[in-house]
Amino acid sequence: MESYDVLVIGGGPAGYVAAIRAAQLGFKVACVDAFERDGKPSLGGTCLNVGCIPSKAMLDSSEKFEMIRTEAHEHGIRVGEATVDLGTMLARKAGVVDKLTGGIAYLFKKNKVTPYHGVGQLVRQDEGGWVVNAGGTEVVARHVILATGSNPRELPIAPFGGNVVENSGALAFEQVPARLGVIGAGVIGLELGSVWRRLGAQVTVLEAMPGFLMAADDAVSKEALKHFKKQGLDFHFGVNITAVENGQGGVTVRYEENGEAKVAEFDKLIVSVGRVPNTQGLGAEAVGLQLDERGFIKVDSHYRTNLPGIYAIGDVIGGAMLAHKAEEEGVALAEMLAGQAGHVNYSVIPWIIYTSPEIAWAGLTEKQAKEQGLDIKTGQFPFAANGRALGHGDPRGFVKIIADKQTDKLLGIHMVGGGVSELIGEAVVIMEFGGSAEDLARTIHAHPTLSEVVKEAAMAAALGSALHM
Structure with a gap:
């Protein structure tokens, strides 16, 4: 059985960064990750594969299209009618993702991080540390870092499938939907709604909160909403979704707004109502790993779980579900394991x-x-x-x-x-x-x-x- 100083379960921003930093500090490191894209193993987790990176590629492409279509003439640039080649745009997005995920594989090789593909599962503790099933191969490690990330939250009345999609599905529409609904006016909803609005969709955003972007400063949220409305995004706040009918021809959403029952018809519906911790397949219950009431892994200020030698970082421990927060936790924990003073300033x-x-x-x-x-x-x-x-x-x-x-x-x-x-x-x-x-x-x-x-x-x-x- 192969033995490691550090084994990381999860190859997203928290996991791959922790693995690389631990290797740089002299540990023998392995990382097991189950993510696949187009049927092939792909490091980088949600962020690089179907989140942060591809969404920014699409945001940039769609913004360039809108600039050519609506603003170029102000610069004295005259062009014919601009059209969208969605296939080429999606291929460009995929190319950006390929470069970055391939870059992580290169960094693993450079820093001698051993990759395993598959689900990582805690099996038992023995004299050498923790035995982990790393995608079908049992290995043992003195320190195990859980960095399994999060998944999109699914509404019980709007399960994903067909014309109801989460972030990955919303980045892969084969054609621009004429009518696009978005449930949730948070980061993902606003960004993906903006992409397809620029490309020609009529976008309606349904938000349960009574106001817009209430986590931001009031002056900023008020200013941003003014510009989004001017662009044509249609917002509805204080909405209670009562039913979602996902048919072959589109999606019917029934909701209440200010006590009034309303119905909206969409070709596609993006559900972006937050994310939930991903602990599936970890074997948490079998080994006694403690989770909180929302399913997040409980840790102390040094990312230690209730089990000796088991640590957790990133989305799976809650807090700000941001790639850069997860990366900093990966660096901090690796340095702590090396006896250094790793630290993250959450404020x-x-x-x-x-x-x-x-x-x-x-x-x-x-x-x-x-x-x-x-x-x-x-x-x-x-x-x-x-x-x-x-x-x-x-x-x-x-x-x-x-x-x-x-x-x-x-x-x-x-x-x-x-x-x-x-x-x-x-x-x-x-x-x-x-x-x-x-x-x-x-x-x-x-x-x-x-x-x-x-x-x-x-x-x-x-x-x-x-x-x-």
Whole structure:
């Protein structure tokens, strides 16, 4: 029986990163993963195969199509009627995924991580550690890391199949649906709804919450909703879905809105109402692995489960279900196992929605800060006053800074606008080091760049006023 120092179950962002980092630190490492794409083993989990990466490829392709169709003339560019070759677009998406998943396989080989394909199952504990069934081959490891991720949450009245799909199905439509329904106005619903709206679908979003994007700062969610509605997305909030009829010709959704019964007909329906932990096949009950009431694996601050030598990270332990959060946990745990001080600062995790305009934030919202009794000050600056944004032809949105009124410590940053996914990082660095709004305001930013909007918002918060407003 092959023996390892570390065995990782799960090859997604948490698992493959933990495996690579552990190998870099001198451990003998293996990773078992069951994910398949097109009938072949494919590392990277949901994120690389059917989530983060392919969705961003489709978002970029669809945004280019819309730019050519609706905005090119503003730049003096005249083209004929733009059309969509969906097959080529999907093939490009697949090519991007192939490069990245193949890259992980290369990194495993480079770092001497042994891959096993199949379901990883905890079998028993013996003198050498934990015996694990790694896709049909029994191996033993001193440390076992559970990084099995999550699955889309299925509505009992709308099981996946036929014309009702989750994220992977919504990335593989063979033709653009004329009428697309989306249940859930969260990250996945907004991004995938945006893709197909740009490509020609009439999109209706049904959301159970009474308001839009309530996890974001109120000013940001209000601004974003204004632009999404202008684009043609049809939102309904406070909705109670009562029935879903999935037929060959389409989907009928019955729901209640403001006490009124309504019916909507769609060609396709995307259900994006969150994700649930994936512990199937782990053998959790047989070995006594403790789960919480929602099915997440219970861990302490060092990612230790109730079983000695068994650890868990990523989506399967709950918290922010984000690839970058999972990756950081993978690095931290590997370093802890090596006796180092691995650490994840959960208070400054950036959140990003890759719509148009993009939405990004980190730290506290203004509402959260006030609920905590903090005395705060804010600063805000619009992209409409930024030279680079005007040159891009995209002056939508703003950056908002929240800082402590007495100490000037940067507590939160909130953005909506073009390219803000690339701007959030510098504020996260400041927050990681406990820096102030003035630190951000007095940092030289190149001109002309979109990042100057961050600087101006920080100036407004720290110094009382921005320069260019």
